Amino acid sequence: MKLEGKVAIITGSSRGIGKTIAWRLGKEGAKVVVNGRKESRLSNTLAFLKNEGIEAAACAADVSIPEDCRKLVEYAVNEFGSVDILVNNAGVGSRGYFENTNPDVFRQLVNINILGSVYPTLEAIPDLKKNKGSVIFISSLAGFRGMPDKAPYCMTKMAQTSLAESLHNELMQAGVHVGIVYVNATVNDPEKRVLNADGSWKPLLQRNSIWLDTQEDVARVVLNMIKKRQFKSIVGLKGKFYYLLQKLVPWFVDFTFRHNLEVIEELDE
Numbered sequence: 465m466k467l468e469g470k471v472a473i474i475t476g477s478s479r480g481i482g483k484t485i486a487w488r489l490g491k492e493g494a495k496v497v498v499n500g501r502k503e504s505r506l507s508n509t510l511a512f513l514k515n516e517g518i519e520a521a522a523c524a525a526d527v528s529i530p531e532d533c534r535k536l537v538e539y540a541v542n543e544f545g546s547v548d549i550l551v552n553n554a555g556v557g558s559r560g561y562f563e564n565t566n567p568d569v570f571r572q573l574v575n576i577n578i579l580g581s582v583y584p585t586l587e588a589i590p591d592l593k594k595n596k597g598s599v600i601f602i603s604s605l606a607g608f609r610g611m612p613d614k615a616p617y618c619m620t621k622m623a624q625t626s627l628a629e630s631l632h633n634e635l636m637q638a639g640v641h642v643g644i645v646y647v648n649a650t651v652n653d654p655e656k657r658v659l660n661a662d663g664s665w666k667p668l669l670q671r672n673s674i675w676l677d678t679q680e681d682v683a684r685v686v687l688n689m690i691k692k693r694q695f696k697s698i699v700g701l702k703g704k705f706y707y708l709l710q711k712l713v714p715w716f717v718d719f720t721f722r723h724n725l726e727v728i729e730e731l732d733e
């Protein structure tokens with residue numbers, strides 16, 4: 465798919481990976497609709513994109529609320545006429561052992577990471593079918609194998625795989641492209657936070673490790689996936705190496721997780 469003139473909604477794009485995806489798609493000529501909950505952050509992102517010469521609009525909406533997702537898609541259609549691309553990027557991470565985890569943390573992650581991909585997709589499907597467009601899910605290496613200390617996050621990222629697989633099979637005949645990207649730990653925005661087991665928010669310190677990929681690496685993979693209508697993609701060599709390792713020697717990966725929790729901080733957000 466050529467991106468020139470296409471309309472793309474990127475959920476959770478007021479900062480971080482989503483913002484960089486919006487910038488990348490915009491630089492390829494797409495009209496982008498950025499989204500997030502906090503209006504002030506969204507306005508700054510919109511100003512940044514416009515300053516880069518990108519045709520952009522911003523819609524504050526919470527992807528865990530169905531009515532907000534209807535509003536988001538309607539907004540894109542009103543602004544730019546249609547929707548060709550939906551990138552389900554909004555997501556939050558978690559920390560803490562299962563037995564210490566407040567059930568509300570599970571609820572929040574299910575609502576944002578799973579249902580927050582379901583609702584916008586349901587709203588956009590008529591346009592995506594009409595335009596033979598693309599729907600992309602931003603998953604994680606945590607979607608390959610359950611890690612200790614991150615049960616809510618891993619289970620929600622795994623759920624995105626089955627959702628993408630079902631949709632891939634259901635929508636292929638209609639000409640809709642479905643893609644899922646498995647993202648390695650990525651240089652994060654300083655404002656990024658993850659949910660602790662007790663329900664409090666913990667700032668994620670900016671990590672400094674050779675294991676990290678950049679947000680541009682992720683955006684490049686997403687762009688390629690849309691252009692070549694690929695189904696599954698893993699970001700970077702490190703991500704691909706991890707995928708193979710946990711397939712070939714799962715016992716070694718589990719052993720390492722159990723004995724060195726810091727490895728997980730390095731592996732994924």
Ligand SMILES: NC(=O)c1ccc[n+]([C@@H]2O[C@H](COP(=O)([O-])OP(=O)(O)OC[C@H]3O[C@@H](n4cnc5c(N)ncnc54)[C@H](OP(=O)(O)O)[C@@H]3O)[C@@H](O)[C@H]2O)c1
Nearest residue numbers: 476478479480481500501502526527555604647649650733
């Ligand atoms: N960073 C990593 O190392 C990494 C690794 C693997 C996968 N990923 C995945 O990549 C995606 C983006 O991660 P990131 O690191 O860029 O996150 P981030 O810096 O925390 O940014 C998250 C974005 O989503 C928005 N958001 C959060 N909850 C939302 C909601 N309910 N409705 C609408 N927008 C919402 C935030 O804005 P507001 O708070 O204002 O709403 C923000 O714009 C996530 O799906 C994550 O799981 C990240």
